[in-house]
Amino acid sequence: MADSGKNGTPMLDELEKGPWPSFVTQIKDMAKKNKMCEDLLGLLERSYDEKLGHWKHGGIVGVMGYGGGVIGRYSDLQEDFPNIAHFHTLRVNMPSGWFYTSDALRTICDIWERHGSGLTNMHGSTGDIILLGTTTDELEPTFAELTANDFDLGGSGSDMRTPSCCVGPARCEWACFDTLHLTNDLTQTFQDELHRPAFPYKFKIKCSGCPNDCVASVARADMSIIGTWRDQIRINQAEVRAAADAGLDIQRDICGNCPTKCIEWDGKKLEIDDENCVKCMHCINAMPKALKPGVDRGATILLGSKAPIVEGALLSSVIVPFMKLEPPYEELKDLIERIWDFWGEHGKNRERTGELMQRIGLGNFLEAIEVEPIPEMIAHPRENPYVFYEEYFEEEDEEEE
Amino acid sequence: MADSGKNGTPMLDELEKGPWPSFVTQIKDMAKKNKMCEDLLGLLERSYDEKLGHWKHGGIVGVMGYGGGVIGRYSDLQEDFPNIAHFHTLRVNMPSGWFYTSDALRTICDIWERHGSGLTNMHGSTGDIILLGTTTDELEPTFAELTANDFDLGGSGSDMRTPSCCVGPARCEWACFDTLHLTNDLTQTFQDELHRPAFPYKFKIKCSGCPNDCVASVARADMSIIGTWRDQIRINQAEVRAAADAGLDIQRDICGNCPTKCIEWDGKKLEIDDENCVKCMHCINAMPKALKPGVDRGATILLGSKAPIVEGALLSSVIVPFMKLEPPYEELKDLIERIWDFWGEHGKNRERTGELMQRIGLGNFLEAIEVEPIPEMIAHPRENPYVFYEEYFEEEDEEEE
Amino acid sequence: MATERLTDIGPPNYEKFLPPVIKDNYGKWDYHEIIKPGVMVHVGESGDKLYTVRASSPRLLGVDRIRDFADLADKYCDGFLRFTSRNNVEFLLTDESKIDPLIKDLDKIGHPVGGIGNAISNIVHTQGWVHCHSAATDASGIVKAVMDDLCGYFTGQEVPGKLRIALACCLNMCGAVHCSDIAILGIHRRPPKIVHDNLNKVCEIPNVIASCPTAAIRPTTVEGKSSVDLEEDLCMFCGNCFTVCPSMPMADPLNDGVSIWVGGKVSNARSEPRFSKLAIPFLPNTPPRWPEVVESVRNIVEIWVKHARKYERMGEFIERIGWPRFFKMAGIEFQKEHIDDFKHAGLTYKRSTHLRHQ
C-alpha cells in the first residue's frame, strides 16, 4: 500500500466530482509542477484509505527572532513521501478586511511558488494567509522575500494572534467604528507580542463593526470588540412604508422578533422605544433602507471566548458596555495592557484569559484590571449565597479591619 | 444582664405594636400560665439585646422506636433560664391539606398544654404541626397521648420527611390528581421510612395539583409531583367574551403572556394551539370561568430540588413527563422505591437525591433507576463535546466489545 | 386509652376533617371568584358555594389562640377550617351572610383578613432565635416588622400580581427562600471561631474537614489536642462545618446580619420557576424592628407595584426592564458581591451585546 499515491488516487478522484470547487483539483493542478503536492496527494489518498492522518507533532521551527508564525509539521511516512517529510506552514498576516489587489496576490503566489508547495489557505480560520507546506531551510528565504514585499508573519503559539475584522466601513453601512483601522493599528502597535510568544497562552482579538458580528468575535476571540451605538435608531418612515408595501410583514417579522418588544407599528408609523432597544440589529437588518444605527457610535468590549479545550467552551462577556473608539485608541490599549499584565503574572500555563476570569471570579478579575463592576457585565446577580465577604469586625475594633 | 427577662422585655414589647398579629403576644399570653414561656421570653429578650442566639446543638432525643420526629434543643443559658434548659420540638404529622375540625385542634391544644410549652407553629415549613419546646421526659407521654388521639409524628433526620400537598380537589377546580389522597396514601405506605431514618439524607415529597405549584414543590421537594393534563384546554367562548367585556385585555395580558404564543384572540373567539401549549396555567388562572385544564389528567414527576447547602440550591427536574395517578399508585411507588434503593446504596452521607443525580450524571442515574432517557427530561442537549462513549472497537474484533 | 403502645399509625385521615360541602363537591369544583380582599368563593358544578375567609397568622401560636380559631370555626362554619401552605388560617363557610361578622371577630383578636389573589401574602419563615442554634438573625421578629409595614398590601391595596416573601435565618434556608419574589436571608460574615479544647471530643474531625465545600478546613494539633484550623480567605460562611460540629460556632453579633434577594418564583405560570438573585449583600441586625430591612423591602415592593405590568412577578418584571435599570431604580449600589463566583458563575456573565445604553 506504500505506493498508493503512485497507483493514482481513486478515492480523492471522487472528490473532483460535483458542483462545489474541489480542493483535490487544486492539489492535483499544483502536483503537475510541484513534487511536494504530488507526495501530498499520495499521503492523503493513504489517509483516506486507512482513515488515519499521517502527520506528527511539529518541533520548534520558525524564522530567526520570531517565536510565532510557523507551524512545524512532519510526516510519519517519510520514506514513502520524502518530499513532504517536512511540511511546515507559514502564517502570513493578512491585510485588514482581507482586501487585496491582483498584484499583491500575484506577489504572494510568486514567492510561494518558488519556496513552498504553492498551496495555500485563503484564509486560515484566525484570518491569516496560510502558506501550506515547505521545508525548514525554505523558511528564512520565504520570510525575507515576504518582508521585502511588505508582508510579515502572523501569530502562533502563546502570543497575540493575528487580529482580524469584518469589512466594516469599507463596505458596510452599519459599521459603528473603523474596524480596519483599529485592527491594523493594534496589529502594528503589538508587533512584539504578535511575533514573540510571552503569554501564558494564545490571545485573539477580533473586531466586528456591529452586533451582527460578522467575524464571530464573541465566540472566537479572547477580546471581542463589537460595534454598537447609544442613541436612537434613525428611521425613515417613508422607506418603512415602502418595505411594508413590498410585502414585509412588519408586525410579525419585525415587532414579533424584537427581543425587548420595543418596536411598534400601527400600519403607518414605526415607533421605537430606544431606551429599551438592546441594539440587536434585527429590525435594521430587515429594513436596510429604512433603519440605521444611531450616530453616537462606539463598541462593546467583551472578554474571554474560546474553544472547549479543556474547561469547556466560553463566549466572551461584557467588560466595557460602551467605549468610543477613535485613534490613537489609548483607552483600549491601556485596558489591553492591564489585562495582559495581570494574566501574564497570574495566568497558569495554557490558561486563556476567559479561563483565568472564571477561575478567580469576574469580581476579582475586575479589581485586578482596575475596572469598576457594573450590572451591565452580568446577565443576573448571583443565585447562591456563598459570598466571600472580605472584612469582618473584631470585638475590639468598631470599624472594618 | 443575666436577668433581662426578669426586668421585663422592652425590646420584645416593641414587637407587640402594629397591625400584624404578634408572636410576642402569643408567647406572653402563654407565659402567664407556663414557666417555659416565661423563660423563653427572657432568653429571647437577651438574644435581641445581644444579637445572638442562645441555643445549642440538640443531642439524640426522641420517642421509643422512632429515629425521627423530635428536634432536640438545649439552651446555653441553663442557669438563667432553667425551665427551657431542655426545649425539644415535636413534629406532628399534619392531616393532608392542613384540614382540621375545631375538636381536632382542641385535642392537640389540650395535650400540648399538659405536656409542653403550649407554643406551636401552625405549621412548620415542611408542613408538620410543630409543638415547640418541652423536656426530654415529656416526649414519651406526649407521644402516647397523640397516638391515642389518632395523631403520629412527622419526619426529621435522614428519613422520608412528612409529605405535604396543596388543597387540591378539596377546594380547587384545577387539581389534576387527588393530592390529598395520594399524600395520605404515600405517608401511610411509607411509615417505616418516615419514622426510622435509614437514608443517606432527608427525602421530601410534595404534591401540587397543577403547575401553579401551591406547595412550592419544584423548589422544596426531592420528589415534586405536579399535576398536569395532556389534552385540550376546555374553552367556554361566552365566558371569554364576558371576561373581555369586563375589561380584561386578552391580547396583551393573556396572549402576550403565553410562553409559547399559542393562543390567539380575534376579539370574538379564543383559539389555543394545544400542541404547543406547555400547560403553564396562565390563561386559565386569568379566566377561571372561561378556561379549564383538559380532562386527560395526571402529573409530571420531577426530582431533586433542595436548598443550597452545600453544592448549591437545585430545582427539581423532569423524570416522568406524564404519569396517570390512580390508587393504588403502583407505578409511582415502584419508581420511588427504585430511587431509594439506588440512592441508599450509592448516595454519600448527607447527599440528597438531586446531588447524587448531578454527581453521577442524569444519564447514568436514569439507567440505574431503569427509566429510558427522553428529550422531555432536558432543556437542551449537551453543549460540550466531552462524551463518555462507553465501548470502542478493538483491531481484533469487528463488533463492539 | 390504648393498652399496647401505638406506633406508625400515620396522620389522621383528612376525610374526617372535610366539611360536607367539600365532600359533596370534591374534585367537582367549577370555578372560583374573589369577592373581596381575603374572601373568595368556590362554586361547584352542583352550584354549591364554598366561601373561604383567609386570616393572617404569626405562625407561632399559643394553644389559647388556636382555641380562639376553633371557637370562631364553631361559631361561623360548623367547626371546619384549614391552614395554608403560607401559614394563614382559612375558615370554610357555606353561609355568605356570616362572612362579615367573622371578619369582625377576627379583627377583634387582631388577625386581619386578606392575602388572596394579586396580593402580598404571609411570609414563609423559620425558627431564628426562638428555637434554632444555627440562626444568624431572628425570624419571627423581622417577619412581624416587615408585615406590619406591608399589611396594607395583604388587606387589599392593589398590586400587579402575587408577591411572595420568605425568610430564612441561615443558609440552610428552611424557609426555602431560594425561589421567592423577595427573600430575606440571615447570613454570617465571620469564619467559625474554633473551640479547640473540646473539638476532638464532640466532633469527628474527618467529617468536619469533609463538610467544607471550599476545603478551608485542615487538621492540626493545638496544645497537644488534635483539632482543625482554617484558611480564613477560603471561608464563605456557609456554616456547614457548624452543622456537623458544635465546636465551630459561626454566630457573631458584630458580623451577622441579613441579605436581600429578589426575583425568584416557583409557579409555572407564564415563565418557568427560577431562583432568587442577590439584591442587597448585607444589612445589619437591628432588633427589635430591623428598620433597614423593612425599608429596603418596602422600597423594592413599591418599585414593583409602581412599574410592573399586570400579572408580572418580581423576576419577570426585572427581566423585562433589565438588571441595570433595577439597580438604578432601587438605588442599590452594584458591588463585587453581586457577581457570582460559585460553580456556574461564568453562565451569569453577560455574554452578548444585548445592552441598553440609555
Place this chain on the structure above:
Amino acid sequence: MATERLTDIGPPNYEKFLPPVIKDNYGKWDYHEIIKPGVMVHVGESGDKLYTVRASSPRLLGVDRIRDFADLADKYCDGFLRFTSRNNVEFLLTDESKIDPLIKDLDKIGHPVGGIGNAISNIVHTQGWVHCHSAATDASGIVKAVMDDLCGYFTGQEVPGKLRIALACCLNMCGAVHCSDIAILGIHRRPPKIVHDNLNKVCEIPNVIASCPTAAIRPTTVEGKSSVDLEEDLCMFCGNCFTVCPSMPMADPLNDGVSIWVGGKVSNARSEPRFSKLAIPFLPNTPPRWPEVVESVRNIVEIWVKHARKYERMGEFIERIGWPRFFKMAGIEFQKEHIDDFKHAGLTYKRSTHLRHQ
C-alpha cells in the same frame, strides 16, 4: 532588496488595497440591496454604487487558481477583490454590466456564485488529514461532499434565514464549530494508546498528568521506564494529553468519526449568541464522500427550510418547537449521550413542567 533584515513590519496597510469607490465612500455607505443570488450593491450617501459578486472557494487554493482570481479582478474590477470571513472570494465592481460576464467566467473555472443574504454560505473548516496531526477526520473532503449536496442553497434556492455550517476535525475546534447552526465535529472514541518506550523521553510526565481534565492519567513505571497509565473509564477523549504529548496518540481508524451539532449562533440579531448542541453523537468516517454525514446534514437543513419562520436561525427554530419535537422530526434517537454530564449539566435538565404532551 533590503540589505538589513526586515522584521516586525506588520501586514501591508489595507488602504493600499481599497478601490477608489471605497476610498470615496468609506464609512459613508447608505444602504445595500441584494440584486440576485451572490450579488449585492452597496449605495453610498454620494449615490456611488459598489457591486459585490461573491464566489465560492474550497479555501485550499493553489497559487494558479489565485492567479486566475487576480486575472478576473483585473478584467472586471481594476484588480480589486477581497476574501470573506467564511473564505469566499468577493469581486468589487463599479460597472453593473460586468457582473454577468464575471459570473460566467467564474462558472467556467468552477466557482459558483452565491451565499449572500438568507442563504447557506461556505463552511468554515480546518486542516484535517491535509496538515494536522490531531485530526479525527478529514476537513476538506467532508466540506466538499456536503457543499456539493447543499450547493443549491448557496446559489439561490430559498431558505428562511442564514444558516452557518462549520467543521472542525478534532475537539480543539479550530473551526470554532461551538456556535454554528450546524456543526460537524471530528471525534475520537478510544482512549490514547500510550507509547511507553519513548514517553519519558518526548514528554514531561507532570504536564501529561496535569493535561487531563478528568484526572484519568496517573504516573507509573513500565519495564523500568517511567511512564503514565490510564483509567480508561475516566477518559472522554478530549485529546488534550496528546496535544501536550505525542506518545499519547488518539487517532484510531475503527473508532474515530464525526458528531453533528445544531442550533448555535454568534450574531446578536434577535436572540443572544449561543452554543451548538449535540444532535447526532456519532457517524462513522466513510471517505471519500461521507454519505452518512451528507445525508444527516441535508435532513436537518431540510427540516429547517420546511418549518422555520422567516429570519429564524436553526437554534431559534428548535427552541420554538421544542427539542422533543426536533428529535422526532429529524428521526434522531435520543440517547444518554445527548444528556450533558459535564460541569454545568444540572442547568440543562428540564426544571419546570413546561412540556408539550401531544
